[in-house]
Amino acid sequence: MKAANFEHHEPTSVSKAVSLLESLDEPTILSGGQSLVPMLRFRLARPDTVVDINGIDELDYLHEEDGYLRIGALARHADVADSEVIEARYGSFADTAPLVADPQIRNRGTIVGSIAQADPKGDWGSVLIAHDGEVVARGPDGERTVPVDELFLLPYDTSLDEDELITEARVPVPVEREGSAYHKLKRKTGDYAMAGVAARLIFDDDGRIEDAGIGMTAVDITNARASDAEERLEGERPDPELFAEAGELAAEQSNPESDEHGDASYKERMVEVLAQRALGDAAERAGVIERRAAP
Amino acid sequence: MSSETDDVPVADTEYQHDEDGGPDPEKHHGHGRGGMGEEVKRKEDKRFITGRGNYVDDIKKPGMLHCEIVRSPHAHARIENIDTSRAMDVDGVVAVLTAEDLAAHELATMPTLMDDTQDVLVNDKVKFQSQEVAAVIATDRYIAKDGAEKVDVDYEVLDPVVTAEEALEADAPLIRDELEDQEDNHIFDWDVGDKEATDRVFEEADVTVEEQMEYQRLHPAPIETCGCVADWDPGKDKITVHLTSQAPHAHRTLFSQVSGIPEHKVRIVSPDIGGGFGNKVPIYPGYVVAAAASVVLEQPVKWMEERSENIQTTGFARDYDMTGELAATEDGIIKGVRTDVLANHGAYNAVAQPSKFPAGFFNIFTGSYDIEAAYGSLTAAFTNTAPGGVAYRCSFRVTEAVYLIERMVKVLAQELDMDPAEIRRRNFIQPEQFPYESPTGWNYDSGDYEKALDLALDMADYDHYREEQQRRIEEDADKLIGIGISSFTEVVGAGPGKSCDIAGIEMFDSADIRVNPTGNAVLRVGVQTQGQGHETTFAQIVAEELGMDVENISVEHGDTDTDPYGLGTYGSRSTPVAGAATAVAARKVRDKAKTIAANELEAAEEDIEWDRESGHFHVAGAPDRSITITEIAASAYMHHPSSEEPGLEAVNYYDPPEMTYPFGSYIVVVEIDRETGEVDFEKFVAVDDCGNRINPMVIEGQIHGGLAQGIGTAMMEHVTYDENGNCTGGDFMNYLLPTANEIPNFETGYTVTPSPHHPIGAKGVGESPTVGSPPAIVNAVVDAMAHAGTTHVEMR
Incomplete structure (x- = not known):
């Protein structure tokens, strides 16, 4: 790697980081570095200053507190993959973590960093959408929360200000009769998704879908919500035909582009398939449908 | 691990051309000294596993400068102006070189291995994206890169030609306008076989099938990219170049020819090489620039490619668009094969092949089958893409040929609704037909194809999967089963020198054995390992032939000042050629050892016998009167027979x-x-036959690695370009390589059919899996969907 010169800052607290972000000219935040470092290597990113947050211990956490699963800015993908809390109750997170890139990247890369990067091919944005999550940002004017639907603007572009630092991503702690899942189609380990779908379902006492969340990966300019499909599901009882219909609606709402690895129509069809599979797993994990037979 | 069944021999009984008859088949695991057939652990692994390898980029010299190459963002463009002034202003930039500077030293161009002429730095017109435009020499590699960004180049962008098909259209822009007599983008036409006889067979055939298939552009993508450290010594007027080279001696000759420095003043050192796969056979502009800079600046200069430079500019492989046709009887007897190929050679004709074989050994396309008539034709074209056409882990273009015939046999089987194993069986060249002359002129040494197929079918539980496949189709299951077969034949081990050469030098190889007074030995060879395990397997050959312990033999290679001249390692030629040289040299040593033994044992030489089992010489009929090679070595230096020269080499x-x-x-x-x-x-399942086996464990490792590369080929690898000639598959984000996660469990087996002309009966093996596996994988995918009418699916 032959990056251009830059100034490297290592704050040890969030407040120091925020004041650096305020005072420096066009700073770039370095957390896990799994997107930034390759961009530095290609000199696609040429920051004058880099604020490295890896020394801020207060950001290194992953736990449930006050009704939220809280993911600190330094929680790594591998932390999610290894977490017992996640394994027990957060199906979509448990599905996603081992599918992010490769083991080396998962050891360094962070969930929050991936969300802040706002790459439409990132997996976590979809999971956050499915769970109606939000991020906590700290800036010179204090702390604010940004719902995921207001976060992603364009590829690599969020609604945050340059001097704001995301300290946490969070989703509500699951209720009873809730299940979630993530399905991803990729060409190989380490590759980005060709398409991915995260689904979360909450059922009422009567076994009807009370709330549905569906987020889509790599099939639009940002991680995208399949709102038509969500609407179609709510109030209904789960069955394969309903999920197939929801899958079709999700596919209709997606806008994939053709590339070397697949054309747009194939990717749309994959959204349909992956949505059905994710919804089936979510319903099963919520305990409202029987475990499906093995293929 | 390997499967051993009763009907599979584990070693051959007949030891090639050796008076004592060779290793005892009952003791096929060797004599415990690490000779033929023993699973000796690789000697080179200690340094590799403990991080003590010494690669080109590990070479550091006092005062060493770094070279960064300025590359064109355009695929086809005329250079209007190069302004180096901003780059020269960067603190630490020592020099910026352009074509003009090189021309002053007569280094503006260099020959390719196919006798084309390539700009070292672009003289007038850029012909592919990322082509070398200028070079910045600086005190460290970061500064060199900073400087490269500040070289200002004005381009007049021209229309690019990306595919071979476009290139041959009448109104295509002319890429090579600097060549006199070159009026279009056509390079050459080539054909082989008897066209009339083949056409006749097709006209008279019961059945004919035809399929279009693309062997996409691949890159060998060795983990170590290409690079060098060039060090001109003005005191000795000598240049030493540490080089990522698969062929150090051939490169020394080429270096001398290009630079004008006399060959005895050029030393090429190829240290540890992190994979080559054909990528490190050609000479690249970066080497020439670094050497020129070192001579001019009188300081060592290092040039080391980045990954994307490696994929985007150095020798690619394949890129053949092929049409295959078979003519057959209703019973599936293949009567004829016909093929036509459109080859994309990139901006220069820089294929790495023996010069008399413009299409490499593609004419092996009759494969393992006894086919009456065959005809093949090929047209090669220039395009605005990187030059190449290297033999990526294969003998020259054999991979394309094997893919063609093995795919076509499957197409024919589908057409005739025959089992693809059965149709192969009906067409195999039979064991008694060897040596077999193919209709395209090859002389096959030995083979028993049905035996290998039968073993593979058995290991794969073939009948079970055929039933399971049918069941899944009938039950409309979520997952379909497909079974693919490939019964390939490779042709490896070039020479002979009369027909095969690199840049005019015959493709022989060499071995030099020196036994020391204390009884150990150094073997020097003219080939260069890049991971094949030569330091182990070649030592095993010497151990077998001299009765020495393999631990007491070290193998040296890669230094042209000390090693005998050889043509290098590629095309699975090391064991067939340098392995043979090693055995022959060892037998020469043994002959002299016998003379010394006679002297020491005070017996007539004709009464001295060598016992392969013990490794000792003894007097006939008196096994107690014996002498070891260690004792003989001491005698050779301390009290040698008066009839002989001292020493033992x-x-x-x-x-x-x-x-x-x-x-x-x-x-x-x-x-x-x-x-x-x-x-x-x-x-x-992979069943291989490489003749007599030197080290089963090394073979197993070679097979596993090659199969992984076959999976990459069939499933994901592809160097892609967009319509503007931008390389869109030029880094590991986009050029996908398989990882351990994509690699299944391999079940390997083997048969042994020795080569009758090789001194130890061995054949090359390292490339068989890369060559043989892609058609098996594609055949399996097609097979899964054959019931729906699918006859072909492209790789990648």
């Missing part, structure tokens, strides 16, 4: 009489997700 330069023809049968079972098309490997 020998050299052999080996020109092989023929190539060797390893073969095998691979069977792949895939499971395909009906909804997503995802392919999972359910079973992967």
Whole structure:
């Protein structure tokens, strides 16, 4: 790697980081570095200053507190993959973590960093959408929360200000009769998704879908919500035909582009398939449908 | 591990051309000294596993400068102006070189291995994206890169030509306008076989089939990219170049020819090489620039490619658009094969092949089958893409040929609704037909194709999967089963020198054995390992032939000042050629050792026998009167016979009489997700026959590595370009390599059919799996969907 010169800052607290972000000219935040470092290597990113947050211990956490699963800015993908809390109750997170890139990247890369990067091919944005999550940002004017639907603007572009630092991503702690899942189609380990779908379902006492969340990966300019499909599901009882219909609606709402690895129509069809599979797993994990037979 | 069944021999009984008859088949695991057939642990692994390897980029010299190359963002453009002033202003930039500077030293151009002429730095017109435009020499590699960004180049962008098909259109822009007489983008036409006889067979045939298939552009993508450290010594007028080279001696000759520095003043050192796969056979502009800079600046200069530079500019492989046709009887007897190929050679004709073979050994396309008539034709074109056409882990273009015939046999089987194993069986060249002359002029040494296929079918549980496949189709299951077979034949081990050369130098190879007074030995060879394990396997040959312990033999290679001249390692030629040289040289040493033994044992030389089992010499009829090689070595230096020169050493330069023809049968079972098309490997069986086996464990490792590369080829690898000639598959984000996660469990087996002309009966093996596996994988995928009428699916 032959990056251009830059100034490297290592704050040890969030407040120091925020004041650096305020005072420096066009700073770039370095957390896990799994997107930034390759961009530095290609000199696609040429920051004058880099604020490295890896020394801020207060950001290194992953736990449930006050009704939220809280993911600190330094929680790594591998932390999610290894977490017992996640394994027990957060199906979509448990599905996603081992599918992010490769083991080396998962050891360094962070969930929050991936969300802040706002790459439409990132997996976590979809999971956050499915769970109606939000991020906590700290800036010179204090702390604010940004719902995921207001976060992603364009590829690599969020609604945050340059001097704001995301300290946490969070989703509500699951209720009873809730299940979630993530399905991803990729060409190989380490590759980005060709398409991915995260689904979360909450059922009422009567076994009807009370709330549905569906987020889509790599099939639009940002991680995208399949709102038509969500609407179609709510109030209904789960069955394969309903999920197939929801899958079709999700596919209709997606806008994939053709590339070397697949054309747009194939990717749309994959959204349909992956949505059905994710919804089936979510319903099963919520305990409202029987475990499906093995293929 | 390997499967051993009763009917599979584990070693051959007949030791090649050796008076004592060779290793005892009952003791095929050797004599415990690490000779032939023993699973000796690789000597080189200690340094590699403990991080003590010494690669080109590990070479650091006092005062060493770094070279960064300025590359064109355009695929086709005329250079209007180059302004180096801003770059020269960067603190630490020592020099910026352009074509003009090189021209002053007569280094503006360099010959390719196919006698084309390539700009070292672009003189007038850029012909592919990322072509070398200027070079910045600086005190460290970061500064060199900073400087490269500040070289200002004005381009007049021209229309690019990306595919071979476009290139040959009448109104295509002319790429090579600097060549006199070149009026279009056509390079050459080539054909082989009897066209009339083949056409006749096709006209009279019961059945004919035809399929279009693309062997996409690949890159060998060795983990170590290409690079060098050039160090001109003005005191000795000598240049030493540490080089990522698969062929150090050939490169020394080429370096001398290009630079004008006399060959005895050029030393090429190829240290540890992190994979080559054909990528490190050609000479690249970066080497020439670094050497020129070192001579001019009188300081060592390092040039080391980045990954994307490696994929985007150095020798690619394949890029053949092929049409295949077979003519057959209703019973599936193949009567004729016909093929036509359109080859994309990139901006220069820089294929790495023996010069008399413009299409390499593609004419092996009759494969393992006894076919009456064959005809092949090929047209090669220039395009605005990187030059190449290297033999990526294969003998020259054999991979394309094997893919063609093995795919076509499957197409024919589908057409005739025959089992693809049965149709192969009906067409195999039979064991008694060897040596077999093919209709395209090859002389196959030995083979027993049906035996390998039968073993593979057995190991793969073939009948079970055929039943399971049918069941899944009938039950409309979510996942389909497909079974693919490839019964390939490779041709490896070039020479002979009369027909094969690199830049005019005959493709022989060499070995030099020196036994020391204390009884150990150094073997120097003219080939260069890049991971093949030569330091182990070649030592085993010497151990076998001299009765020494393998621990007491070290193998040196890669330094042209000390090693005998050789043509290098590629095309699975090391064991067939340098391995043969090693055996012959060892036998020369043994002959002299026998003379010394006679002297020491005070017996007539004709009464001295050598016992392969013990490794000792003894007097006939008196086994107690014996002497070891260690004792003989001491005698050779301390009290040598008066009839002999002192010392105990020998050299052999080996020109092989023929190539060797390893073969095998691979069977792949895939499971395909009906909804997503995802392919999972359910079973992967590889049966190889490489003749007599030197080190089964090394062979196993070679097979595993090659199969992984075959999976990459069939499933994901592809150097892609957009319509503007931008390389869109030029880094590991986009050029996908398989990882351990994508590699299934391999089940390997083997048969042994020795090469009759090789001194130890061995054939090359390292490339068989890369060559043989892609058609097996594609055949399996097609097979899964054959009931729906699919006859072909492209790789990648």
